[in-house]
Amino acid sequence: xxxxxxxxxxxxxxxxxxxxxxxxxxxxxxxxxxxxxxxxxxxxxxxxxxxxxxxxxxxxxxxxxxxxxxxxxxxxxxxxxxxxxxxxxxxxxxxxxxxxxxxxxxxxxxxxxxxxxxxxxxxxxxxxxxxxxxxxxxxxxxxxxxxxxxxxxxxxxxxxxxxxxxxxxxxxxxxxxxxxxxxxxxxxxxxxxxxxxxxxxxxxxxxxxxxxxxxxxxxxxxxxxxxxxxxxxxxxxxxxxxxxxxxxxxxxxxxxxxxxxxxxxxxxxxxxxxxxxxxxxxxxxxxxxxxxxxxxxxxxxxxxxxxxxxxxxxxxxxxxxxxxxxxxxxxxxxxxxxxxxxxxxxxxxxxxxxxxxxxxxxxxxxxxxxxxxxxxxxxxxxxxxxxxxxxxxxxxxxxxxxxxxxxxxxxxxxxxxxxxxxxxxxxxxxxxxxxxxxxxxxxxxxxxxxxxxxxxxxxxxxxxxxxxxxxxxxxxx
Numbered sequence: 001x002x003x004x005x006x007x008x009x010x011x012x013x014x015x016x017x018x019x020x021x022x023x024x025x026x027x028x029x030x031x032x033x034x035x036x037x038x039x040x041x042x043x044x045x046x047x048x049x050x051x052x053x054x055x056x057x058x059x060x061x062x063x064x065x066x067x068x069x070x071x072x073x074x075x076x077x078x079x080x081x082x083x084x085x086x087x088x089x090x091x092x093x094x095x096x097x098x099x100x101x102x103x104x105x106x107x108x109x110x111x112x113x114x115x116x117x118x119x120x121x122x123x124x125x126x127x128x129x130x131x132x133x134x135x136x137x138x139x140x141x142x143x144x145x146x147x148x149x150x151x152x153x154x155x156x157x158x159x160x161x162x163x164x165x166x167x168x169x170x171x172x173x174x175x176x177x178x179x180x181x182x183x184x185x186x187x188x189x190x191x192x193x194x195x196x197x198x199x200x201x202x203x204x205x206x207x208x209x210x211x212x213x214x215x216x217x218x219x220x221x222x223x224x225x226x227x228x229x230x231x232x233x234x235x236x237x238x239x240x241x242x243x244x245x246x247x248x249x250x251x252x253x254x255x256x257x258x259x260x261x262x263x264x265x266x267x268x269x270x271x272x273x274x275x276x277x278x279x280x281x282x283x284x285x286x287x288x289x290x291x292x293x294x295x296x297x298x299x300x301x302x303x304x305x306x307x308x309x310x311x312x313x314x315x316x317x318x319x320x321x322x323x324x325x326x327x328x329x330x331x332x333x334x335x336x337x338x339x340x341x342x343x344x345x346x347x348x349x350x351x352x353x354x355x356x357x358x359x360x361x362x363x364x365x366x367x368x369x370x371x372x373x374x375x376x377x378x379x380x381x382x383x384x385x386x387x388x389x390x391x392x393x394x395x396x397x398x399x400x401x402x403x404x405x406x407x408x409x410x411x412x413x414x415x416x417x418x419x420x421x422x423x424x425x426x427x428x429x430x431x432x433x434x435x436x437x438x439x440x441x442x443x444x445x446x447x448x449x450x451x452x453x454x455x456x457x458x459x460x461x462x463x464x465x466x467x468x469x470x471x472x473x474x475x476x477x
Contacts, residue, residue, distance in 0.1 A: 006374045006410040006458045018461040026257035029269045033252045035077040035301045038100040064328045072321040077301040077311040080321045085294040092343030093294045096281040099303035102271040103127035105251035114226040119198040127304030131188040138165040143249035158254040165254045166195040202228035253451040272453040277349035277442040284467035295471045313427040342435035348428035352376040354444035367415045369444035371456040374410030375466040378440040383423025390428035392439035407469035
């Protein structure tokens, strides 16, 4: 089947809208390099658009009506939004679901140490990464430190032009003969991904009149570089070494999202898997007007490590929030909740692999996504024999095709790569457990899971259009 490059279909007005939208998207990527930062950004945006916090409405005893907009946050890392429709919730919802966590390095709980004149922070990588990609690049530190008294200290270092950055060292090429004989997954070991955070020893002045022995003792303080870093943390963050125990600090690539190519047709940035689908979903929700069927957007954490934990899709957060929504609409009932979830339709909004001519042998050219060819649908994900996948049925795909034809949305279908090479998963199979219709859909990404990932502006824009088209339809009859 023929694939169409969507750049060739746009009017001058659409191109202007595309550029405005992708500029806003790049700003979101810069502001949201962690799940907490994403949630902060999203809450500010949706409250400005008239969304109200579900828990506040519950305490006030407010009842919801068609057109009302509500949201609920889970532990500052996941978010669900609802735009109440005119039809009963028992008839189901139109749901968009994406994740806002991305591969990175997490700082361990007892991380700070000195070795060879350097101070390091010990890390544990998060999600699927090629470890060798993280060495010798500028890194930033984002996160929070929660002190024993409950005080929250926010840390964000490495993003402003005058900020210091951090890095992981690599062996110089002149001495790397043995290293280069190793397999790629062993060139850099996980325990070698410790970031260098300083090299200047703390200078402790001996008091005037001190003896020679006392002055010598001052010079022999243990781990003077580490002590210098601890002094910096005390001065700038009122933080002691023990406060690392209750900290969540993430190491991410330093730097802003950039346009790529002479023609500025692409975006190169950290975290586009899956914040590109999260932002497109957000915009589709904000642009939605008076839906018949309640629209829902779920943006969750922990997808990159199996959707586990209280903030992952496997938790009851979404189900509990929907039950609260139903109660505020005046009709909670366990059976009605089950009917609502089973009657819902979902686009599991996640990225797909983009065809890379340099590594063409890894792809089936007929069944792969191409940059610039529009929104991508993956009938199934999983690995090899479809293990771990949600396999959307033909009736639902026909329904989606009909919507996109009506709304003139360009799309393509794809698989992640050649059948026996591997694969990946999304949150689709988890929502499918409720019996709802689910299919994976999103943006093709080049360099997926690398520190810097690439997307086509046209695909990002077309995906937002596709999500918007889906939300306003009535569902399968």
